[in-house]
Structures are given as C-alpha cells and as structure tokens.
Amino acid sequence: MNRYLLMLCGVSFFLSLGACTSGPQVPLEAQLINSRATKVSGINAPQVGAEGVSFALESPEAIFVTIAGQFNGWDPKATPLSKDSEGIWRITLPLKPGKHRYKFTVDGIWLPDPHNKEFEADGFGHYNSLVVVPK
Numbered sequence: 053m054n055r056y057l058l059m060l061c062g063v064s065f066f067l068s069l070g071a072c073t074s075g076p077q078v079p080l081e082a083q084l085i086n087s088r089a090t091k092v093s094g095i096n097a098p099q100v101g102a103e104g105v106s107f108a109l110e111s112p113e114a115i116f117v118t119i120a121g122q123f124n125g126w127d128p129k130a131t132p133l134s135k136d137s138e139g140i141w142r143i144t145l146p147l148k149p150g151k152h153r154y155k156f157t158v159d160g161i162w163l164p165d166p167h168n169k170e171f172e173a174d175g176f177g178h179y180n181s182l183v184v185v186p187k
Contacts, residue, residue, distance in 0.1 A: 095140065097168040098183040104146040105183055107156075109165070112139025114158045121154030121180075123147055128157045149187040153180040 099106045107119055117133045123145065124130040133141035133156075153172070155162050164171055165181035174180045 095167050097170065098165070100183070100185055101144075104144045105152075105185060106142065106144045107133070107165070108167070109133065109141045109156055109158070110139055111141060111158050114141065116159055117141040118157045119143060119145075119154055120157060121152055123152055123154070128160075128162070147183070147185050149185045151182060151184050153182055155180055
C-alpha cells in the first residue's frame with residue numbers, strides 16, 4: 053500500500069471518529085477549517101435582535117467572507133460581510149420569522165458557522181447552520 057492511500061485511510065478514520073461523540077457539537081467540517089475561521093471569546097451563535105440577526109466570524113487572514121442561505125438563494129457572492137480592525141467579519145440581516153439555513157464562505161470555501169451548535173445535514177454529506185427567528 054502506498055503512503056498516499058494510507059494517508060487517505062487515516063483521514064477517513066479520523067473523520068469517522070468525529071461522528072461517534074454524543075450531544076450537540078459543531079460539525080466536524082467547521083472544526084477542520086478552524087485555521088481559516090477560528091472561535092474567539094465573545095462571539096456566540098448568531099444573535100437575534102431588534103435590527104435583525106447578527107452573524108460574526110473571526111478570520112483575520114481571509115480576503116473575502118460572505119454568508120449564503122435560503123434568504124439569498126444560496127448565492128455565495130450576494131451577501132458579503134465587513135471586516136473590522138480585529139479581523140472579525142460581521143453582518144446584520146433583517147431575516148423574517150422562521151428557521152433559516154446558512155453557511156459562510158471564506159475565500160470561496162463553504163463552511164458552517166463554527167460558533168453555532170444548531171445545524172442539520174444538507175443532503176450532500178455536509179452541514180448547514182441554523183438560526184430561528186421568533187415571531
């Protein structure tokens with residue numbers, strides 16, 4: 053067996069271990085991409101407020117961060133976030149009441165929100181983050 057195949061088998065085994073834990077957790081794909089989008093203290097799951105839903109993602113080295121979801125037709129270029137001086141990308145969206153599925157794109161790479169433990173399978177072997185806006 054060559055080294056490349058062994059490496060792939062090892063990654064496959066590592067990924068399968070993530071599915072064996074119990075309780076709500078951030079999807080493994082978000083954990084694996086934490087080098088591009090890392091948690092910081094003070095950033096929580098999306099915050100629902102009077103002005104809308106506020107999303108935040110720390111990725112100081114990113115060039116372009118967007119959010120895509122049902123609310124914008126899953127268009128990865130339609131809703132860019134703004135980067136502050138600390139490297140945190142932010143946006144507040146006026147979402148209607150209901151359940152909204154979304155993902156971030158960081159320099160073209162799709163990932164669920166690493167700060168949000170609410171998620172569901174997307175039907176393509178990955179996960180969408182969820183936020184519920186009350187009536």
